[in-house]
Amino acid sequence: MMAEFNIDCKGMQCPGPIVEVFKKINSMESGDVLHIEVSDHGFHSDIQAWCGKTGNELVKLEDNGDMIAASIRKA
Amino acid sequence: MIEETVIIVLKVIIMKSYDILVIGGVAAGTKVAAKARRGDIAASIGVLTEDPDISYAGCGLPYYLGGVIQTRRQLVVRTPEELKRYNGVEVLTRHRVTSIDPDGQTVAVSNLETGGKEAVSYGKLVLATGARPVRPPIPGIDLGGIHVLRSVTDADSVQASLEGKDDGKVVIVGGGFIGIEVAENLTEKGMDVTVVEMLPQILPPFDPEVALHIQNHLKEKGVKVMTASKVEAFEGDGTVEKVVTSGGAVDADLVVLSIGVAPNSALAEDAGIELGLRKAIKIDGSGRTNLPDIYAAGDCSTVDHVITGDEAWVPMGSTSNKQGRVAAITLGGGDDAFPGTLGTTVVKVFDISAGRTGLGIREAKEKGYDPVSVTVPADDRAHYYPGSRRIFVKLIADRGSGRLLGAQVHGRGTIDKPIDAMVVALTMGAKVEDLTKMDFAYAPPFSTAINPLNLAATVLTNKMTGYMDSISAGEMKERLDDPGWDGLVLDIREIPEHMIGAIPDSINIPYVEMIDRLREIEDHKDKEVVVVCNVGRRAFEGYLRLKHHGFEKALVLEAGTKGWPYGLE
Numbered sequence: 001m002m003a004e005f006n007i008d009c010k011g012m013q014c015p016g017p018i019v020e021v022f023k024k025i026n027s028m029e030s031g032d033v034l035h036i037e038v039s040d041h042g043f044h045s046d047i048q049a050w051c052g053k054t055g056n057e058l059v060k061l062e063d064n065g066d067m068i069a070a071s072i073r074k075a
Numbered sequence: 076m077i078e079e080t081v082i083i084v085l086k087v088i089i090m091k092s093y094d095i096l097v098i099g100g101v102a103a104g105t106k107v108a109a110k111a112r113r114g115d116i117a118a119s120i121g122v123l124t125e126d127p128d129i130s131y132a133g134c135g136l137p138y139y140l141g142g143v144i145q146t147r148r149q150l151v152v153r154t155p156e157e158l159k160r161y162n163g164v165e166v167l168t169r170h171r172v173t174s175i176d177p178d179g180q181t182v183a184v185s186n187l188e189t190g191g192k193e194a195v196s197y198g199k200l201v202l203a204t205g206a207r208p209v210r211p212p213i214p215g216i217d218l219g220g221i222h223v224l225r226s227v228t229d230a231d232s233v234q235a236s237l238e239g240k241d242d243g244k245v246v247i248v249g250g251g252f253i254g255i256e257v258a259e260n261l262t263e264k265g266m267d268v269t270v271v272e273m274l275p276q277i278l279p280p281f282d283p284e285v286a287l288h289i290q291n292h293l294k295e296k297g298v299k300v301m302t303a304s305k306v307e308a309f310e311g312d313g314t315v316e317k318v319v320t321s322g323g324a325v326d327a328d329l330v331v332l333s334i335g336v337a338p339n340s341a342l343a344e345d346a347g348i349e350l351g352l353r354k355a356i357k358i359d360g361s362g363r364t365n366l367p368d369i370y371a372a373g374d375c376s377t378v379d380h381v382i383t384g385d386e387a388w389v390p391m392g393s394t395s396n397k398q399g400r401v402a403a404i405t406l407g408g409g410d411d412a413f414p415g416t417l418g419t420t421v422v423k424v425f426d427i428s429a430g431r432t433g434l435g436i437r438e439a440k441e442k443g444y445d446p447v448s449v450t451v452p453a454d455d456r457a458h459y460y461p462g463s464r465r466i467f468v469k470l471i472a473d474r475g476s477g478r479l480l481g482a483q484v485h486g487r488g489t490i491d492k493p494i495d496a497m498v499v500a501l502t503m504g505a506k507v508e509d510l511t512k513m514d515f516a517y518a519p520p521f522s523t524a525i526n527p528l529n530l531a532a533t534v535l536t537n538k539m540t541g542y543m544d545s546i547s548a549g550e551m552k553e554r555l556d557d558p559g560w561d562g563l564v565l566d567i568r569e570i571p572e573h574m575i576g577a578i579p580d581s582i583n584i585p586y587v588e589m590i591d592r593l594r595e596i597e598d599h600k601d602k603e604v605v606v607v608c609n610v611g612r613r614a615f616e617g618y619l620r621l622k623h624h625g626f627e628k629a630l631v632l633e634a635g636t637k638g639w640p641y642g643l644e
Contacts, residue, residue, distance in 0.1 A: 013458055014609055015572045022571035041464060042609075042637070045217075049575040066461035 002031045009038045017043045028074045029032045091282050096197035099131035103373025104203035106399030108164040114407035121447040122166045128227045141260025175346035199406045204339035206374035206390045208435045215309030221330040229446035243328035250277030254333035259584045263416045269299040284549045285483050287640040322451040338375045351377040360412035362402030372398040379415035430494035433501045434479030445474040449535040451636040452610040453527035455488030459521035464488030477506040545631040562603030567617045576643030589606045603628045610635045
């Protein structure tokens with residue numbers, strides 16, 4: 001049974017958002033999806049690099065210039 | 076005898092004659108003419124130029140190719156007719172001056188349209204002959220499809236070559252400012268662009284690691300960049316098809332040569348006018364050459380460097396206009412002088428911008444300074460305000476005197492503001508200490524409470540006083556490449572940050588665990604330990620703790636992993 005989780009990292013600066021993703025993903029099961037909202041612009045490249053390294057799937061990455069919304073499926 | 080005299084008299088009567096004659100009609104030339112007119116309403120003023128266009132925005136040409144500037148007319152500030160009508164200046168386009176007779180105060184002129192020859196006399200002569208693109212004698216350089224980009228006419232012929240080749244292959248020879256701007260513009264048009272640069276780095280006025288950041292960004296955007304690659308030949312059947320370089324061959328439908336420019340000074344040299352650095356026409360600060368009644372301005376002439384006071388040659392449209400104004404005032408009997416250049420330049424490359432002013436590290440060393448520098452990342456406006464972006468500020472100062480020598484700023488945010496503030500600081504001879512406390516404008520949409528320049532100057536002060544020992548990315552890379560280096564790279568970021576991308580061979584001990592885990596690095600107590608974080612702020616905290624615990628040779632990596640251009644693992 002796939003579960004979905006949300007975390008709100010708006011207002012957090014580096015390295016807050018990626019650390020939150022790391023902690024949350026560690027507590028999730030394979031196939032679960034994490035939705036995250038971030039205002040720190042550096043997250044845009046960080047999350048792509050992190051998913052590339054960890055094999056977790058980046059199913060969504062939206063960036064309107066001010067806010068980034070990403071969804072990650074745990075490998 | 077009488078006949079001869081009659082002929083001479085007739086010649087004088089029918090010869091064109093100007094109180095002020097300007098050779099060249101782009102930036103400096105038209106500026107001189109327009110300013111001279113304001114100074115003397117009655118004077119006869121003429122401009123002679125080979126080009127069919129005058130007063131055009133040469134720096135706008137890459138954007139014209141890219142379609143950012145849509146019509147040719149937008150590039151032309153004034154037409155010859157307008158200069159005649161509004162400024163009372165007579166402009167003769169397609170007229171080439173073939174020689175100057177300083178004693179007879181005349182110039183010999185060829186009409187490039189009719190082939191006719193005539194002499195034109197002058198009271199005061201201004202050389203604003205500009206600079207021409209360098210075309211080295213490389214085999215095949217005269218093939219079709221190989222262009223330079225200096226005049227609007229050049230841009231017209233590139234446009235014609237590009238016709239119907241929207242996804243064509245373009246090779247740009249020379250990674251200077253024009254080359255990089257053309258690379259951006261043609262890539263945005265959908266073309267396949269390769270930049271070939273002979274030197275180990277693109278954009279030579281920048282320090283190597285700054286240039287490498289820009290090079291990395293070009294690659295991200297799909298531009299291929301070949302550095303340390305010398306063009307050996309152009310090959311093709313009538314039209315260029317291939318560029319052969321020391322780094323391999325590249326297919327090409329079109330080549331743009333942007334190797335550099337050289338001053339147009341042969342005319343002056345032949346007339347006995349003294350040349351200076353890079354064979355530019357030597358002038359004093361007021362625009363005078365060594366010959367009476369002959370002045371020069373713009374890209375053809377030398378300029379002083381504000382910091383070193385030495386003669387320099389920095390062809391820039393922004394300098395040309397100011398020199399033109401000064402020359403016009405001087406020849407009108409006024410008293411004015413151009414204090415010189417800082418070599419200030421700024422460039423947009425896709426999503427990032429980069430600017431520099433003053434001396435770079437290498438130049439500073441060459442000029443006998445003892446440069447010390449620091450690179451500090453900063454937000455261009457409050458981090459919580461929408462649109463805030465990171466910039467990297469590099470400040471360079473003279474260690475002994477504390478005098479600021481230069482600045483280089485790049486990043487996705489606003490960089491021309493700190494660069495222009497540094498222009499003022501450098502021009503006024505400011506010291507690092509002065510810059511730490513200057514009252515810069517602040518509100519969240521504009522800047523940060525600790526302005527990037529205040530911040531960078533404070534960090535540089537810390538480094539100069541020995542409160543912080545730090546090394547640049549370039550200095551770190553030298554250590555990593557040195558098999559004899561026995562130091563340690565200590566990354567104190569959180570585990571996922573280290574996973575994303577880390578300096579090669581670094582070990583990861585998060586900052587909060589650092590003190591408890593010092594035993595793990597105990598054997599490096601007497602060796603260099605370079606502390607690394609994302610931008611350098613946590614690293615400085617970590618560095619202070621290491622020093623406190625006896626790691627005497629601890630160092631901070633300036634600008635952290637975000638400012639590391641050599642590739643992360």
